[in-house]
Amino acid sequence: MDEDYIKTLTTEEKIIFLKVFCAMVRADGVIDAEEISFLKKISLRYGVDNATIIDIIKNAATIDYVTETRKITNRKHSLQLIKELCVLANIDESLHDSELDIIIDTANAMGVESDKVVLINRWVLDSLILARTGDIILEQNNE
Secondary structure, eight states: OOOGGGGGSOHHHHHHHHHHHHHHHTTTSOOOHHHHHHHHHHHHHTTOOHHHHHHHHHTGGGOOHHHHHTTOOOHHHHHHHHHHHHHHHHTTSOOOHHHHHHHHHHHHHHTOOHHHHHHHHHHHHHHHHHHHHHHHHTTOSOO
16 A cells, blocks of 8 residues: 655654554554564654654553544544554454444544545455455465
8 A cells, every 4th residue: 555645744643653553453452472563563664763662562551542643633644544544453354343443533533534434444445355366366375
């Protein structure tokens, strides 16, 4: 998916995105080693140093992602965050209620309409299906 938007985010917005991602992976009450690895990898994508993401992870239980996301006032950035959350929530081919709650709460905090969230999620799902179909057609990941 297109990641050019990352260049347009402020440092504060990048950290907010990471905090919300952390809340999402913690939705089941635990952050395991694989999820920590994911958060470190995504923080590199956002250009956030390792010490910052470790601090975010250590304080995951105190993250108020709703308050944090209210700070995002750029509509395009809000929509990108919703898209990224939908990707993260659907990556394991299942959308849990706790993940859906985070997406809905985040959208509400940023003023993103529920019908827009549904459209974004549908587009993300379609994109994931197309990517998997391409892998099958090209006989990738079949080893």
